[in-house]
Amino acid sequence: MSETRLHLAALFIAAPGVTPPPVRTDASESAPEQIAAYGAGIVWRARFCVACAPGAGYRWNGEDYPLAADFSGDLRLAYVSCNGEETGDMDRALSERNAMWARLQAEHERAPFALLLHGGDQIYADEVTQGHPLSDGWPERIPRAPRPAELADLRAHLRARFFERYAALYRAPQFAWLAARVPSLMQWDDHDICDGWGSLPSSRTCSPVGQCLFEVARESFLIFQHAARDGDLPARFADPEGAHLGWAVRRGDLRILAPDMRSERTRHQIMGEGGWQMMDAEAARTQTGQSLLMSSVPLLGPRLSLLERAMVLVPRMQKYEDDLRDQWQSRAHRGEWRRMLELVRDLARASRHDIVAVSGEIHLATRAVMDLGDGLYLHQLVASGIAHRAPPRLWARVLDLLSRLGEAPLAGHPITIERIAGQGGYYVAERNYLVLSRCAGRWQAEWELEDSGRSAPLPIP
CATH class of the missing domain: 2.60.40 (Immunoglobulin-like)
Structure with missing residues (x-):
């Protein structure tokens, strides 16, 4: 751009x-x-x-x-995430699976979108490992030292399964119609590789099987989500060599940042040195107008570290520990979370405008605000998911309770979880997508909720 x-x-x-x-x-x-x-x-x-x-x-x-x-006047952007489910996604009735895509298509026909932002989990690749002897037991049981010929056969199997899944998703009529008329910008998350990638033990992700899975998922991500290959990445990518896949686009008074939170992720870090270099460079850049930060996992949220600690103590719940370790709020990432929030504060101060973070991943709709000081704010808008069915409402109520405890990882900069207009709780357990619009120079956000319908516009200063 x-x-x-x-x-x-x-x-x-x-x-x-x-x-x-x-x-x-x-x-x-x-x-x-x-x-x-x-x-x-x-x-x-x-x-x-x-x-x-x-x-x-x-x-x-x-x-x-x-x-x-x-892009010079009024503008409309749509944000989606979580386009699938972990198991049986390809067996769902298309009318049910793509109901929100159909709603998004109809909305574009009424009032066109300039861009479609995809915030992660564009596919759910969790089942691609099935059907091959090396990966059938992934991630619990994998061979330690497979032969080169076996790994080559696994690579061929995984490539075929990724192709099959992407092709099936992209031929869906509503998605295909929109994708042909609205340019897409995509950021990946764990299910584009496998559930919990980077939060799994290194004995799995660094194994020959794990590395083969990552390499094929990365190749597929570049091909199907960016129409690219190694060696010819579009100019928006910060690292032409692709060690990390963070990118940024700018047009007039709009900047969209999408750091890569998967390529360099381990159980002990969310981003590596390349990703931080990209974000540090952006924090030093002056940008007029509006900055959108795509964080595939929500940047602001309740005190999930308390829930994480409780799950570790309960054997039956330990299998969910990787899901919580995926979050910025995990005990394992507390220092890195503070670093990112300080960087967002620097972004806002350098450009003298609020920062809007958009996220998916949690299969709920919610929002939060962080006071950055000097009259500046970080607005977190979460829209998830476009196809993944909502979790039980009990989970939304648990998060509601946690949010009431408050959180302030940076001293003097409290985080407040806010309600979406018209909702009784802070977390909405419905499928959804987000619309960001600029009218007469002023931005606003609206959620399209599967059962509740359209939220009242939320002004974004």
Whole structure:
């Protein structure tokens, strides 16, 4: 994205032997190039540009695709996360699974979105390890020293399963329709690899099987979520070598930051040195207007460390410890959490505007505010998930109770969990997505909730 043009990529999945037609704009014609081959299909990509102006769009295979590419005035963005479930996701009735996608499609037809932000867990890959002798027992039981030929066979198995899952999700009519008309920006989370990646013991993630799984998931993430490969990452990525996959885009008075919280994650850190270098550089940059920070796990929340400690003491609950270790609020990440919050405070002070963090991951809708001092605030907006069914309402009530205890990881900067307008509790157990809009220079947020409907607009200073 530049000041005058949108740099886009169209992704195609075709049967072997079939070449997709070129993408045409008013200024150019772009022939697709092959970027990956699988037994069941070939993945193609066409890169092209459109002007950041009213009436922008492209033409493909005899059909016109309009884009809301004018970022200079009023603007609408949608945010989604958690597009699936851990088990049986591909067996669900499509009308039920994609109900919120259908609602999002209808909303775009009424009032177009300029961008679709995907905050993590775009696929649920947890079942891809099934069906192969090396990974059938993942992560509890895996071989210590598989032979190279066995690992090569596992890689082929995993590549085929990732392809199958992405292809099935992308052919869903509502998703395919939206993806062709709204440019997507995607950030990954654990289920794009496997449940709890990085919070699992290193004996699993650093094993030959674990590394094979990560390498295939990473390749698939780049291909299907960014239309890219190693060696040709889009300019938005902070590290051209891809040691971490954090990215940033800027257009006028809008900046969107998406640090990578999975590539360098371990049980003892959320981001590695590359990720922190990216964020430190952004904190030193002045940005007018609005900054959106995509944090795949919520940056603000209740005192989950108390729940984490209790789970460790109860044997039957220890299997959930990895889920809580995934959070910024985990006891294992307390120092790093403070570092990130201090960095967000620096971001706000450098640009003299509030910071908006958007997150998914928890399968609930909620919001929180942190006072950054000097009249500045961090607004946390959580929208999760677009397809994952909501957890029991009891879990929402447990989080409600924890939120009443208060939390202040930075002295003098308390965190307050706030209600979404019209809701009795702080956490809403319904499927949902988030709409961020700028009208006459002022931003606001609205949640679309599956049962409750539309929340009243929340002004964002």
